Amino acid sequence: MCKTLMQHIGCLLKSHVGLVQTYREFGDIFVEIGNHEPQISSGEVFLKFGDAHRNMEKHGIQLVKVLQPMLGDLHTFLYKAVPDTRLTVKKYLDAKFEYLSYCLKIKEMDDEEAQCSAMQEALYRVETGNYEYRLILRCRQEARKRFSKLRSDVLVKLELLDQKRVRDIAYQLQLFVNAIAKFHVACKNVLQPTRNLFPIEVDISQVGYKYNTTGQLMADGEEDGDQDEGDEATNELLNLNDDVLPLSLNAVTVADDGDDKLLDL
Numbered sequence: 723m724c725k726t727l728m729q730h731i732g733c734l735l736k737s738h739v740g741l742v743q744t745y746r747e748f749g750d751i752f753v754e755i756g757n758h759e760p761q762i763s764s765g766e767v768f769l770k771f772g773d774a775h776r777n778m779e780k781h782g783i784q785l786v787k788v789l790q791p792m793l794g795d796l797h798t799f800l801y802k803a804v805p806d807t808r809l810t811v812k813k814y815l816d817a818k819f820e821y822l823s824y825c826l827k828i829k830e831m832d833d834e835e836a837q838c839s840a841m842q843e844a845l846y847r848v849e850t851g852n853y854e855y856r857l858i859l860r861c862r863q864e865a866r867k868r869f870s871k872l873r874s875d876v877l878v879k880l881e882l883l884d885q886k887r888v889r890d891i892a893y894q895l896q897l898f899v900n901a902i903a904k905f906h907v908a909c910k911n912v913l914q915p916t917r918n919l920f921p922i923e924v925d926i927s928q929v930g931y932k933y934n935t936t937g938q939l940m941a942d943g944e945e946d947g948d949q950d951e952g953d954e955a956t957n958e959l960l961n962l963n964d965d966v967l968p969l970s971l972n973a974v975t976v977a978d979d980g981d982d983k984l985l986d987l
Contacts, residue, residue, distance in 0.1 A: 724804075724891065728796040731898065735789050742782035749775035767919045774912050781908040788901040792894050799886060807879045814872040821869040824862035831855050 749772045756768030831854075838845040847854055 724796060724800050724887070727891075727895075728793065728800060731789060731793050731796065735786060735793060738782055738786055738789070742779050742786065745775045745779040745782060749773065749779060761923070764922050767922050771916055771919060774916050777912045778909050781905055781912070785901055785905040789898070792897055795890065795894060799890070803883060803886065807876075807883050810872070810876050810879055814869075814876045817865065817869040817872045821862065821865040824858055824865050827858050828855070828862060831858065 752768045752772030752775065754772075756765040756772060759765035759768055835845060835848060838848075
């Protein structure tokens with residue numbers, strides 16, 4: 723549950739960071755439009771709308787600042803408090819297993835002594851001072867101390883962890899809901915004065931690009947000059963054709979006379 727909640731808050735925090743950046747970009751764009759707007763009334767409208775988006779950015783930054791400590795607390799609880807409690811529980815289980823092992827060993831040795839006593843047989847370790855039995859008793863006593871200490875530590879940590887889960891998680895959720903509600907109310911209050919700003923009148927002819935609707939790519943003077951140059955080149959070509967045409971006819975006449983002379987021969 724805590725891990726899912728932390729992941730959800732992390733994703734929400736990232737989305738709000740992106741939203742804050744979008745508010746800032748919108749504010750900068752509208753302010754720039756307002757500064758370049760030639761009409762004063764329209765420019766003031768764009769400036770007010772841009773300032774509103776910048777104020778929304780400020781409220782978004784405050785929301786991020788509120789959610790970051792909350793995410794840090796959940797991270798501490800999930801990745802520090804819980805693993806530490808698990809480690810303590812593991813140590814407690816190891817100490818418990820060790821203590822129960824010594825208890826079982828002593829029970830086996832007591833059963834062995836009782837069986838030998840019932841059969842009226844001598845037991846070698848009892849006759850030699852029973853040092854092994856006394857050593858096991860000593861080890862069991864030390865293991866019992868460690869087991870008792872770790873047991874109390876585990877009980878305390880589990881109780882604290884449960885209290886933190888019940889109390890702090892509820893507090894963090896309440897803080898989360900209040901922060902989101904406060905952010906939306908603040909954004910609503912910021913945008914409330916801008917409801918009647920639009921629509922506005924903008925003179926597009928003063929700010930728009932003037933396109934050439936005649937289909938001509940060059941200016942009139944340049945095009946007239948080019949047209950005059952084209953006419954002169956055409957006239958020169960026609961004069962050249964007139965000069966060349968008589969020469970061609972004379973050449974044909976000379977060629978015909980030559981053919982007649984050849985026929986006479």
